[in-house]
Amino acid sequence: MPSPVLLSSIHTGRALPYTRPGSRSAIAKSLVDHPVRIHAEGIEGDEQGDLRVHGGLDKAIHHYPFDHYPFWRADHPHPLLGAAGAFGENFSSSGWTEAHIHIADVIRVGTATLQVSQGRQPCWKLNDRFGYADMARTMQSSGRTGWYYRVLEGGTVSPGDTLTVVERPCADWPLSRLVTVLFDRTLERELLEEASQLPLTASWKKLLLNRLQRNEVESWQSRLQGPADA
Template sequence: MERKLLTLNIGRPNLHVWKGRTENSTIAKKGIEEVLLTKNGFKGDYVANREFHGGPERAVCLYPYEHYWQWEQEFNQTFRMPAFGENICAENMLEEDVYIGDTFTLGDAVIQVSQGRIPCSTISKHNHVDSLLGRIVETGYTGYFFRVLQEGIVTTSSKLTLIDRQQEKFSVLRGNQLMFHDRKNREAIEEFLEVKELAEVWRGKFLKTLESLK
């Protein structure tokens, strides 16, 4: 599996006025030609809302290109990259085809899929589509995060190349299904927790879910 980057983006927090309210967000990222990827993310890429973004296990956010086409057809409007606040966008990297723990080279860096993305309302606000967030959660087309195993330079000509796959039972999409729609499936959750590459924040959420099911 080798995929070219379609965009490479970083951003700083900015004030946005959505429906009369002023909010601080980094969703409006800008393209960049070359950047250093560190354990905590791309140099110069900042986080405004640490509940949903940032930290070593959410260092890189990818959004699959194919979803752009779907949302454009569904909502009859253009979504210009990076409409979903992603750092990188690529084709043929769908949630159903990428597994927790998948390890890729990206330029000089090495990154590993850690969790699906838990989207927030900023996505709807930024794109001026109230129902977008709900549809993203409903479909599981959230995009996903990577941790950085090896720091390095990434450029717009860098490729994502799969170098290791630890398991093929829990794709990002299946993990999203458990997170958003199947939180009473004790057996599947227990299996999911056996995936050692799963991000700790997700592990904690599912452990709490198991406690509540007792």
């Protein structure tokens, strides 16, 4: 198990009109300096701009490691990268990355119990937020995606609380390994079959099964660039 880490900061946001006609987003989140209530659909007061692809029970809370910020400052410098929250994350911490956290890990923080449900699938909204056409693609190809939690038990969480992994049902599957299988266009059948047996979200399991059945990798272009650029 990884050593516990501190929840450095919490961020929430309201869904507002975004950069492209008809789009909305809550990616611009504000720092929260007080305890927050966690429920099945996330943090009280937090919103999502498009519930078809963001939020919901399996994407209730997004956690992004502050450990990745030096990479982004060097590769895609931007004023937003001066503080946590730039990627629309709800939780920020240092000490855990995708190499430390495993799919289905159960985590205690404050009085809430969370479970790692999947990694982030970046989309074009990151490109528009930072002004780089390849921002989402770089996040995906670098594996620096962060991860989502589902809420097993609601409660109250405060900045400075300790995050502790209390259960690890998938000891062989750090998130970094699973993200590599999904995003590195893997067609290795044995690996895909093993990954498809993991306790994945319905969308990720479907993705793996489709890849096995068709023996081809799906296109990510629309999600990474957006309909206007596809």
